[in-house]
Amino acid sequence: MTMIEEAISGIAPLDRSAMEEATARQEMLTKPVGSLGRLEKLSVQLAGITGNPRPTVERKLVITMAGDHGVAAEGVSAFPVEVTPQMVHNFLSGGAAVNVLARQAGARVCVVDMGIACDMPTVEGLRRRKISYGTGNIALGPAMSREQAVRAIEAGIGVVEEEMAAGLDLVATGDMGIANTTPSSAVTAAVTGASAAEVTGRGTGISDESLSRKIEVIERALQVNRPDPNDGLDVLAKVGGFEIGGLAGVIIGAAANRIPVVVDGFISGAAMLIALVLAPEVKPYLIASHRSVEGGHTLAMRWAGLEPLLDLDMRLGEGTGAVLSMHIVEAACRILDEMATFASAGVSAT
Amino acid sequence: MTMIEEAISGIAPLDRSAMEEATARQEMLTKPVGSLGRLEKLSVQLAGITGNPRPTVERKLVITMAGDHGVAAEGVSAFPVEVTPQMVHNFLSGGAAVNVLARQAGARVCVVDMGIACDMPTVEGLRRRKISYGTGNIALGPAMSREQAVRAIEAGIGVVEEEMAAGLDLVATGDMGIANTTPSSAVTAAVTGASAAEVTGRGTGISDESLSRKIEVIERALQVNRPDPNDGLDVLAKVGGFEIGGLAGVIIGAAANRIPVVVDGFISGAAMLIALVLAPEVKPYLIASHRSVEGGHTLAMRWAGLEPLLDLDMRLGEGTGAVLSMHIVEAACRILDEMATFASAGVSAT
Numbered sequence: 001m002t003m004i005e006e007a008i009s010g011i012a013p014l015d016r017s018a019m020e021e022a023t024a025r026q027e028m029l030t031k032p033v034g035s036l037g038r039l040e041k042l043s044v045q046l047a048g049i050t051g052n053p054r055p056t057v058e059r060k061l062v063i064t065m066a067g068d069h070g071v072a073a074e075g076v077s078a079f080p081v082e083v084t085p086q087m088v089h090n091f092l093s094g095g096a097a098v099n100v101l102a103r104q105a106g107a108r109v110c111v112v113d114m115g116i117a118c119d120m121p122t123v124e125g126l127r128r129r130k131i132s133y134g135t136g137n138i139a140l141g142p143a144m145s146r147e148q149a150v151r152a153i154e155a156g157i158g159v160v161e162e163e164m165a166a167g168l169d170l171v172a173t174g175d176m177g178i179a180n181t182t183p184s185s186a187v188t189a190a191v192t193g194a195s196a197a198e199v200t201g202r203g204t205g206i207s208d209e210s211l212s213r214k215i216e217v218i219e220r221a222l223q224v225n226r227p228d229p230n231d232g233l234d235v236l237a238k239v240g241g242f243e244i245g246g247l248a249g250v251i252i253g254a255a256a257n258r259i260p261v262v263v264d265g266f267i268s269g270a271a272m273l274i275a276l277v278l279a280p281e282v283k284p285y286l287i288a289s290h291r292s293v294e295g296g297h298t299l300a301m302r303w304a305g306l307e308p309l310l311d312l313d314m315r316l317g318e319g320t321g322a323v324l325s326m327h328i329v330e331a332a333c334r335i336l337d338e339m340a341t342f343a344s345a346g347v348s349a350t
Numbered sequence: 351m352t353m354i355e356e357a358i359s360g361i362a363p364l365d366r367s368a369m370e371e372a373t374a375r376q377e378m379l380t381k382p383v384g385s386l387g388r389l390e391k392l393s394v395q396l397a398g399i400t401g402n403p404r405p406t407v408e409r410k411l412v413i414t415m416a417g418d419h420g421v422a423a424e425g426v427s428a429f430p431v432e433v434t435p436q437m438v439h440n441f442l443s444g445g446a447a448v449n450v451l452a453r454q455a456g457a458r459v460c461v462v463d464m465g466i467a468c469d470m471p472t473v474e475g476l477r478r479r480k481i482s483y484g485t486g487n488i489a490l491g492p493a494m495s496r497e498q499a500v501r502a503i504e505a506g507i508g509v510v511e512e513e514m515a516a517g518l519d520l521v522a523t524g525d526m527g528i529a530n531t532t533p534s535s536a537v538t539a540a541v542t543g544a545s546a547a548e549v550t551g552r553g554t555g556i557s558d559e560s561l562s563r564k565i566e567v568i569e570r571a572l573q574v575n576r577p578d579p580n581d582g583l584d585v586l587a588k589v590g591g592f593e594i595g596g597l598a599g600v601i602i603g604a605a606a607n608r609i610p611v612v613v614d615g616f617i618s619g620a621a622m623l624i625a626l627v628l629a630p631e632v633k634p635y636l637i638a639s640h641r642s643v644e645g646g647h648t649l650a651m652r653w654a655g656l657e658p659l660l661d662l663d664m665r666l667g668e669g670t671g672a673v674l675s676m677h678i679v680e681a682a683c684r685i686l687d688e689m690a691t692f693a694s695a696g697v698s699a700t
Binding site: 079 | 379380381382383384385386387388389428429430432436437439440443445446447451453454555643659660661662663664665666670674677678680681684685688689690694695696698700
């Protein structure tokens with residue numbers, strides 16, 4: 001059995017008994033039943049994931065994976081490719097948006113080089129899992145070999161398992177990679193069956209003209225590569241990215257270890273689609289954090305049957321939406337754990 | 351000049367210069383311009399409110415005001431009226447949902463007796479601002495006299511001003527009062543012009559039959575009292591509540607002191623409508639926290655021209671939605687204050 005098969009075979013269904021206990025406790029707490037809406041449902045989901053009827057969210061982590069993309073040569077991004085390693089340095093020195101939000105949420109940040117197109121200096125805090133120096137240009141051929149796709153996913157599984165040593169109650173996915181909305185659009189189109197135009201947005205902020213070119217590039221990528229929507233590894237290899245594969249691995253690895261995963265925006269959504277094609281059993285472990293401005297993200301969430309927690313017109317990636325939603329997930333668990341019951345507080349029930 | 355007039359005359363427009371400085375800084379931070387969506391807009395709003403181009407949100411407070419309602423006699427609530435003082439005790443001992451969420455958000459909780467129908471024991475932490483022992487039954491006549499309405503609003507202004515001594519960067523509104531969705535529906539109908547049926551929901555969770563009765567009660571309250579939609583004090587006196595008036599005062603008092611106000615759900619929304627009728631200049635100081643399940647809340651927000659930050663199927667009140675959204679408001683300010691700029695991080699801009 002390969003490492004990926006082994007992880008997938010380790011994904012258990014949610015713990016029904018813990019969920020029933022959590023539901024019963026929610027009904028005893030001093031509030032009308034159901035009045036905390038999605039917070040109540042989230043708390044029951046976390047109980048089922050962890051097997052703990054009163055789960056806690058203390059040790060939080062965002063895994064931000066970086067990779068470069070050959071398709072950047074087609075002029076699909078507003079930013080030059082040097083920005084990928086520059087932003088990775090910014091993550092490592094704590095100045096990026098994801099760092100600020102992670103400090104607020106009390107989450108640690110794990111930065112992973114999955115396939116940056118240059119050599120990165122040995123810097124404290126950077127995980128080196130480089131599969132290659134950027135992917136191939138998907139407008140001309142595959143992003144990577146099937147073997148590289150396997151290694152990218154395995155790297156993601158491995159990072160989660162390493163991070164468990166430091167304690168891990170909740171993990172968030174995040175990405176960095178100039179041009180990575182283009183492979184994400186291609187993955188989303190391949191898996192959901194939507195057209196390139198439906199799944200393609202402005203990314204970091206491109207003009208109308210660049211948007212038309214980007215759609216054409218994605219159409220070409222799909223025609224040239226013909227990814228098989230029923231084969232997650234094929235979709236990843238043909239039109240994906242190294243960070244996208246790594247994040248699919250993070251999702252699978254977290255589910256295999258009963259750790260809830262908060263999925264960030266559009267790029268993480270593409271990784272989620274690949275994970276779901278490979279292993280539909282990851283679904284109950286997923287928490288959709290926010291609705292990205294990228295229209296393809298809404299299609300991906302609909303395909304997965306998930307409803308994001310937040311809708312704040314964000315489109316940055318890095319894990320920013322996922323980390324922001326950690327407050328909501330933590331709130332859900334604290335409500336379940338800390339609130340008084342009708343009996344303990346001496347409050348009359350209906 | 352009365353205390354209310356004085357407070358209203360002290361409400362200044364937002365500080366344009368601080369807003370311009372905040373906007374200029376947002377454009378220098380290491381992210382595509384606009385990519386943090388509503389977080390960016392919120393940070394600029396907070397700059398304008400506080401006059402500080404890099405505002406911070408450290409000292410947070412939720413003011414939870416409690417009152418009883420004569421209209422409870424019409425059988426409009428799923429809970430008995432004893433629950434109002436019981437829940438106030440729960441707030442004071444830290445076991446209610448708002449306490450749990452306030453601990454997580456680092457906010458202090460101020461509990462105010464605005465008009466509970468029984469004498470409350472002298473308990474540490476309870477502010478006594480009782481206007482009367484519950485309102486009159488609005489299905490039969492006015493909730494309170496115009497003089498009591500004035501005193502309720504003044505009490506709210508006073509509580510904010512007292513709390514400023516302990517430091518105050520962000521205030522949230524919250525409510526407790528069995529049957530208080532009924533006056534809130536009546537206030538919302540009176541101010542927005544919507545019908546009783548459009549603004550009436552199930553509150554804590556009533557049956558279809560009780561819902562029909564509740565709508566009839568609200569129709570009767572509007573017919574019997576004929577509140578003047580252009581006179582906030584008249585609406586409050588005729589069909590409001592003591593905690594609703596107090597919260598309108600909190601909103602006016604906060605705006606007069608350049609403190610941003612996070613408005614909770616449906617009851618706080620009714621208080622906001624009264625504050626807006628009395629003083630439209632409070633509007634830029636408001637942050638709508640979440641969309642309540644109560645349909646009337648959406649109409650109130652639309653009338654006010656506000657878009658809630660969260661939509662999590664909540665309908666509890668107490669300030670729970672407002673406190674939960676404080677994480678988002680704090681995130682917005684931290685992003686503006688803590689992120690690296692393109693220049694400082696050595697990242698290439700577009």
